[in-house]
Amino acid sequence: MNTADLGLPVDVPSTALFTDHYELTMLQAALKGGAADRRSVFEVFTRRLPEGRRYGVVAGTGRVLDAIENFRFDADVLGFLRERRVVDEPTLEWLASYRFGGDVWGYPEGEVYFPGSPILRVEGSFAECVLLETVILSILNHDSAIAAAASRMASAAGERPLIEMGARRTHELAAVAASRAAYVGGFTTTSDLAAGFRYGIPTVGTSAHAFTLLHDNERDAFQAQVDSLGRGTTLLVDTYDVTEAVRLAVEVAGPELGAVRIDSGDLLLVAHRVRQQLDELGATDTRIIVTSDLDEYAIASLAAAPVDAYGVGTQLVTGSGHPTCSMVYKLVARAESADPKAPLVPVAKKSTGGKTSIGGRKWAARRLDAYGVAEAEVIGLGAVPAELSDRQLLVELVKGGQVLAREPLDVVRDRHAAARANLPLSATQLSRGEAVIPTEYV
Numbered sequence: 001m002n003t004a005d006l007g008l009p010v011d012v013p014s015t016a017l018f019t020d021h022y023e024l025t026m027l028q029a030a031l032k033g034g035a036a037d038r039r040s041v042f043e044v045f046t047r048r049l050p051e052g053r054r055y056g057v058v059a060g061t062g063r064v065l066d067a068i069e070n071f072r073f074d075a076d077v078l079g080f081l082r083e084r085r086v087v088d089e090p091t092l093e094w095l096a097s098y099r100f101g102g103d104v105w106g107y108p109e110g111e112v113y114f115p116g117s118p119i120l121r122v123e124g125s126f127a128e129c130v131l132l133e134t135v136i137l138s139i140l141n142h143d144s145a146i147a148a149a150a151s152r153m154a155s156a157a158g159e160r161p162l163i164e165m166g167a168r169r170t171h172e173l174a175a176v177a178a179s180r181a182a183y184v185g186g187f188t189t190t191s192d193l194a195a196g197f198r199y200g201i202p203t204v205g206t207s208a209h210a211f212t213l214l215h216d217n218e219r220d221a222f223q224a225q226v227d228s229l230g231r232g233t234t235l236l237v238d239t240y241d242v243t244e245a246v247r248l249a250v251e252v253a254g255p256e257l258g259a260v261r262i263d264s265g266d267l268l269l270v271a272h273r274v275r276q277q278l279d280e281l282g283a284t285d286t287r288i289i290v291t292s293d294l295d296e297y298a299i300a301s302l303a304a305a306p307v308d309a310y311g312v313g314t315q316l317v318t319g320s321g322h323p324t325c326s327m328v329y330k331l332v333a334r335a336e337s338a339d340p341k342a343p344l345v346p347v348a349k350k351s352t353g354g355k356t357s358i359g360g361r362k363w364a365a366r367r368l369d370a371y372g373v374a375e376a377e378v379i380g381l382g383a384v385p386a387e388l389s390d391r392q393l394l395v396e397l398v399k400g401g402q403v404l405a406r407e408p409l410d411v412v413r414d415r416h417a418a419a420r421a422n423l424p425l426s427a428t429q430l431s432r433g434e435a436v437i438p439t440e441y442v
């Protein structure tokens with residue numbers, strides 16, 4: 001079954017209007033001026049990591065590939081552009097047959113990145129590449145920000161599972177993308193059914209305070225939930241008095257009670273008291289799940305608490321204070337002419353104010369130390385040094401317009417765990433610091 005069959009707003013028939021007006025006016029001018037067909041190379045990178053972050057996480061690549069395939073100017077889209085007079089008729093005729101036919105290389109999804117890393121490289125004519133700028137950046141900036149926050153939370157949580165539950169704290173479509181990115185970063189489940197349907201992420205959920213308040217008393221609420229969902233369910237115990245609720249929960253469900261959830265109060269103190277009470281009541285296998293405005297710092301502070309899982313919402317879907325990665329999409333090389341054989345010329349922005357860029361089509365490799373731990377992100381032009389040839393980071397994602405590298409989400413998730421484990425131990429520190437390895441240009 002396709003998502004469209006259910007009427008879910010998680011797919012769109014065309015991504016062509018997920019762009020900025022000036023992309024099309026540039027196209028029109030380039031077509032008229034004769035430069036539109038010049039072979040061009042654009043790269044996605046960030047000049048710096050968000051303040052205090054020690055590494056970034058590449059996420060959203062799979063969604064970028066979908067967006068490129070669905071970048072089509074159908075009759076309705078062309079009609080809108082014509083009605084608004086965004087571009088002229090010759091440009092509309094060109095757009096009517098638009099299909100990206102170039103090549104895309106990039107860091108595989110789930111990989112870590114650093115300042116200057118050429119996260120994505122898009123090659124083709126100027127006309128076909130420039131149109132993709134906004135949609136690529138909107139996906140990568142959002143998803144990578146969420147994945148980075150998720151990765152930090154996963155490091156803080158250790159072996160304890162994390163539940164993504166931020167759908168109600170962001171736009172409904174952003175929630176689906178955020179759930180996917182969180183899974184890449186190390187979360188294990190989501191509460192968002194659309195994300196489960198679209199991406200196959202395991203979904204979980206039992207009840208909220210409203211269910212308890214619906215009933216005449218807490219016992220009735222617990223009994224109704226256990227009768228419906230079984231003794232292995234999770235009962236929410238902080239609607240009224242936590243101690244009394246835990247007693248009732250075990251009395252209703254017995255020692256086979258799956259878990260209790262705590263959503264308020266001093267989580268460290270309450271978790272210890274609840275664990276002691278559960279053990280005294282014989283519910284030694286009943287787990288404790290905590291929620292309530294958690295972030296990586298709160299999770300780390302609970303490391304010594306008898307907590308079995310964490311549910312995270314607002315701070316996750318907003319990037320834990322950094323909702324974007326400040327990635328940019330810059331032209332770094334273009335052909336001397338429209339001749340397909342014309343050589344590429346490096347180009348770069350040279351203005352002041354910290355927004356300079358480095359011209360030329362780049363390769364990237366990660367150098368390891370004697371212990372196999374990453375020690376530098378090496379970026380260069382031309383030939384790759386022999387000692388780095390087997391450490392190159394960019395892989396071919398699209399060739400001649402055909403997607404080559406779609407992957408199951410679990411593969412991406414495992415890749416990120418491996419990439420993070422390959423970094424120096426200080427990468428997982430939550431204290432403020434610079435990138436955990438330097439970027440070297442050769």
